[in-house]
Amino acid sequence: xxxxxxxxxxxxxxxxxxxxxxxxxxxxxxxxxxxxxxxxxxxxxxxxxxxxxxxxxxxxxxxxxxxxxxxxxxxxxxxxxxxxxxxxxxxxxxxxxxxxxxxx
Amino acid sequence: xxxxxxxxxxxxxxxxxxxxxxxxxxxxxxxxxxxxxxxxxxxxxxxxxxxxxxxxxxxxxxxxxxxxxxxxxxxxxxxxxxxxxxxxxxxxxxxxxxxxxxxxxxxxxxxxxxxxxxxxxxxxxxxxxxxxxxxxxxxxxxxxxxxxxxxxxxxxxxxxxxxxxxxxxxxxxxxxxxxxxxxxxxxxxxxxxxxxxxxxxxxxxxxxxxxxxxxxxxxxxxxxxxxxxxxxxxxxxxxxxxxxxxxxxxxxxxxxxxxxxxxxxxxxxxxxxxxxxxxxxxxxxxxxxxxxxxxxxxxxxxxxxxxxxxxxxxxxxxxxxxxxxxxxxxxxxxxxxxxxxxxxxxxxxxxxxxxxxxxxxxxxxxxxxxxxxxxxxxxxxxxxxxxxxxxxxxxxxxxxxxxxxxxxxxxxxxxxxxxxxxxxxxxxxxxxxxxxxxxxxxxxxxxxxxxxxxxxxxxxxxxxxxxxxxxxxxxxxxxxxxxxxxxxxxxxxxxxxxxxxxxxxxxxxxxxxxxxxxxxxxxxxxxxxxxxxxxxxxxxxxxxxxxxx
Numbered sequence: 142x143x144x145x146x147x148x149x150x151x152x153x154x155x156x157x158x159x160x161x162x163x164x165x166x167x168x169x170x171x172x173x174x175x176x177x178x179x180x181x182x183x184x185x186x187x188x189x190x191x192x193x194x195x196x197x198x199x200x201x202x203x204x205x206x207x208x209x210x211x212x213x214x215x216x217x218x219x220x221x222x223x224x225x226x227x228x229x230x231x232x233x234x235x236x237x238x239x240x241x242x243x244x245x
Numbered sequence: 246x247x248x249x250x251x252x253x254x255x256x257x258x259x260x261x262x263x264x265x266x267x268x269x270x271x272x273x274x275x276x277x278x279x280x281x282x283x284x285x286x287x288x289x290x291x292x293x294x295x296x297x298x299x300x301x302x303x304x305x306x307x308x309x310x311x312x313x314x315x316x317x318x319x320x321x322x323x324x325x326x327x328x329x330x331x332x333x334x335x336x337x338x339x340x341x342x343x344x345x346x347x348x349x350x351x352x353x354x355x356x357x358x359x360x361x362x363x364x365x366x367x368x369x370x371x372x373x374x375x376x377x378x379x380x381x382x383x384x385x386x387x388x389x390x391x392x393x394x395x396x397x398x399x400x401x402x403x404x405x406x407x408x409x410x411x412x413x414x415x416x417x418x419x420x421x422x423x424x425x426x427x428x429x430x431x432x433x434x435x436x437x438x439x440x441x442x443x444x445x446x447x448x449x450x451x452x453x454x455x456x457x458x459x460x461x462x463x464x465x466x467x468x469x470x471x472x473x474x475x476x477x478x479x480x481x482x483x484x485x486x487x488x489x490x491x492x493x494x495x496x497x498x499x500x501x502x503x504x505x506x507x508x509x510x511x512x513x514x515x516x517x518x519x520x521x522x523x524x525x526x527x528x529x530x531x532x533x534x535x536x537x538x539x540x541x542x543x544x545x546x547x548x549x550x551x552x553x554x555x556x557x558x559x560x561x562x563x564x565x566x567x568x569x570x571x572x573x574x575x576x577x578x579x580x581x582x583x584x585x586x587x588x589x590x591x592x593x594x595x596x597x598x599x600x601x602x603x604x605x606x607x608x609x610x611x612x613x614x615x616x617x618x619x620x621x622x623x624x625x626x627x628x629x630x631x632x633x634x635x636x637x638x639x640x641x642x643x644x645x646x647x648x649x650x651x652x653x654x655x656x657x658x659x660x661x662x663x664x665x666x667x668x669x670x671x672x673x674x675x676x677x678x679x680x681x682x683x684x685x686x687x688x689x690x691x692x693x694x695x696x697x698x699x700x701x702x703x704x705x706x707x708x709x710x711x712x713x714x715x716x717x718x719x720x721x722x723x724x725x726x727x728x729x730x731x732x733x734x735x736x737x738x739x740x741x742x743x744x745x746x747x748x749x750x751x752x753x754x755x756x757x758x759x760x761x762x763x764x765x766x767x768x769x770x771x772x773x774x775x776x777x778x779x780x781x782x783x784x785x786x787x788x789x790x791x792x793x794x
Contacts, residue, residue, distance in 0.1 A: 143450070162290040162299045163453075163460045164398065164419045164730060177727065181453050183460070184491075184565045187294035201568055202450035205490040210572040212564060221377075223560050225571040233571050235556050242357035242375045243303060243558040245367070245501025 143182045143200060144189070145211070148173045150196035157188035157197060189214045248724060249422035251663045255654065258285035258394075260642055261414055261429035263401045263465065266296025267628055268617030269435035270387035271345070271635035277390030279643060284393045287416055287427065289730075290460065291397040292384040296437055297458055297594075297618070298628070301562040302376035303497050305349075305356075307342050307627040310366045315339035318370060322625045325521045327756050328774055328793060329478060330597055331622035333604050338623055341633035346372070349632070352382045368500050377561040379628070399425060401464065402733050403660050404432065404472045404613065407652040411472070411612035415660050419730045424662050430649040431612055431642045434600070435635065438483075438592030438618040439463025439741050441679070441734075444687035444694070445588045446492060454565065456485045456492050457590045464733070465619035466591065466599065467740035470781045475601040475609040475789070477621040477778045479741075480748035480761045482589035483596040484697060486526045488542075489583040493563035495542060498582060501558065502551055504542040506584070508532045514540075518758075522595075526586050527758035530696055533585075540584050544577035552578040586759065588693050591745060594618040594626040596760065601778055605641035606634055609780075612649060614638040622776075665729055670722040675731045678714050678721070682739060685710040690746055691762060698762040704750045708743060715739040744779060747786040751777045 146157070146166075153172035162185060165178045174196075176182070189197045195215060201207030209228040214221060221237045260276055262269045265288035276284045288295055309315055319335040350356050357365040357373040364372040388395060398419045405413035405428065413428040440457040453459040470476065486495055498504050506529075508514050514537075518528030529540045544555075555577055559566040570576045593599030599621030600608045608615050616634030617626070626634065686692055689707035691699035699707075718739055723729040754770035755763050776791040 159291050159397075160294050162295045162458065164290055164727070167727070180450055181459065183299070183453050183455070183458060184563075185294065185299035186564050187299050191294075199564065199568065201491075201565060201572065202447075202454075204447055204449045205451045205454055205565070206569050206573060208572050210568065212568045221560075223564070223567070225568060227572065235553075235560060235567065235571075237377075237557050237560060239375060239378065240355060241557075242355050242365075242373050243497070243501075243561060244357075244554040245303075245373070245497045245558045 143179045143202065144176060145198045145200060146174050146176060147196045147198065150194050152194045154193060156191040156193065160187040160191035162187060186214070248666050249726070251422045251424050251666060253424045253426060253659065256285070256425055256427045257651065258427065259283045259430050259646065261427050261432045262286045263414055263432060263434045264288065264296070264436035265292035265384070265387065265395060266435060266437055266617065267298060267383065267631040268635035269433070270383040271632040272433050272435065272616065272639040273387040273393050274389065275636050275639035276642065277393040280392065282392055285427065286387065286393065286395045287399045287401050287414070288395060288397050289400045289419065292387065292395055294380055296380070296461070298380040298383070299458065300564065302379055302628055303494055303558060303562040304367055304371050304373055305346060305627070305629055306371045307625060307629045308346055308370060308372045309339065309343050310369055311363070313369060315342070318342070321370065322623070326481065326597055326624050327521070329481065329756065329776065330624055331794065333794065334602070334623040337604055337637060338626060338630045338633045341636060342629045345629050345632040345636065349382070352386050354379055354382060371500070375561055396425070400730055400733060402468065404468050405654065405658070406472055407655065409611065410652065411610050412652040413654065417662055417726060417729060419726050422726060426654055426659060428651055428654055430646055430651055431614065433614045433616065433638050433642065434465045434469065434619055435615070435617045436465030436619050437461035438590060438594065438598070439466060439738065440590050441683070442591065442686050442738050442742055442745065443588035443692040444683040446585065446693065447490065454492055456487055456587045457592060461618070462734040462737040463591065463741040464737045465615070467737040469600055469608065469610070470740050470744055472610055473780055473782050474613065475778050475780050476744060477599065477601040477776050478597040479591055479745045480752045480777055481596040481598055481757060482760050483592045484526050484589050484759055485587045486529060486584055487587055488566055489585045491563065491565040491569050492587060493559060493566035495584055497558050498542045498544060498555065498577070502544065502547055502555065504544045504547070506540065507543050508537040508540050510537055523757040523760045529584060530586055530759055534696060541581035542584060543581050545579065545581050547578050549578060552576045586693070589691065589697065591741060592618045593621045593623070594631055595624060597621050597624045606638035607641060614642055662729060665721060665723040665732055668720070668722045671720060673717055675721055675728070675735050678718055679735050682711065682714050682742065685714070686742060690749065697759040698764045699749060700764045701750060704746050708746045711739060711742045711746065744781060744786050747779060747788060748777050751788040
């Protein structure tokens, strides 16, 4: 259960460092965010939601069924688009309108 | 790399709130309405996404639905705890559940409504919401008034005590070499409960993929235990029934979709064990042990529309489950969803473990108030119950402040954080001790590998080994403030474990299967229709039995 921070996309704003409820992300000396304790991630995705640059990907460890796919989040016109990108290049997007309650 | 030099910073506030989670934020919002009153939230992370609600929540599970009364809820909680609950606390909490829900809606929480504008229920006590943004909404409301300030990324470790009264707290920044001595007229502890005491379901790479926040390390319990506060019902451990591997909620599928819970033979088994929270868990554990696993929620054939709605519902509170479904290409319409029990947690919002408090949420230490998961006696609080307790505590504090004043700080009583930062690293580190603690608790205090069962002789071994580990933890070394945080997270847990073990040992019966499965006493005993409480002094935990009220 962890995240991967894309250092090429990271803009160094530190919002993920601020957001992580476990204080697991720190800034490195070069103004980039790095995850200090990968095994201690809870999987809450607060960092994905805080990142303005889409630089944080979420993935599952192999011990809980991970197969190398990533989950990304994009906000657009008030909607939240969650995109699953599989290693074979296929993707699947689930769009959520925050104004809608869960049906279940 | 040279180690940082620690600077102490004294602060002063009328009310200090330790922990800006569900109860803490709501208490801050209530206290903030009093002009001129200074309120400070000290939060280990950032209140925007800290605590239990970081990822969101899928429903409000404590709500008085039409046709029911608050007493209906109190009866349900008391029955579920087989009598070991405080009706006075539950009654004052239940009376506020709907009002705090309305407040949440006013703050912007989306609640599902029917065509007539009534909330849509999910069972007799639950309503459907979109709880993805519930924590940011709470954080915004908490800081709406300028007299409420927040110290983010400050970990509080100990209470400041003067003449037997709580007059503040001590903590440190997790980022900079700064320690805080915060003087206060009243302190509200709302840190949440304790995860990570036992070896978890996924002990490897995904060791923190657990139900309860792994960052809730029992800090609030630990500071109370060290200060001699009376604690109640630690032995009523909470073990959640969850989706396998991702440890995501089951209620969304079981209650939401109405999927049956069946064993590996396809047979329903719940009725054979009973329907309390512990019985439902015990049923699944027993079926697996009897070779009738895997137990599943029978979702196969629910249809593509229902599947799509489940993808969305889980993204709003436990995104890993949706990722798991989409990554494997086998969604709930294709494949039944396996369930399992988690490792045990100590959490007063689900079971009844925590501070022994009065109806105003005063602890046994003058000047200290408790609410939410850290407060005992009132199980099944969930989100709305924690909000209610935050509000009740805030009202009590406002009344009590008339006779509570600042006391000068005794600087010699400050915790010695610098000691950890000054000594060289040894062979034993924090991570090793955490693993050792979780192994001991798992094997000798009724963890997953033992089917949640323990004996008195095993508990004695657990007590001895935990004491050894606590001793070793005193020599740990920190190279920076982040290391210091990890040391204190371990220390919190090592403070909670012996009290938990003493409580498990003291309840010589099995009243709740799995939650407290005492192999020496496998039956319920009417002699234990009482609260098991404790006070710890100088490292010794004394058990106090109190009559039900």
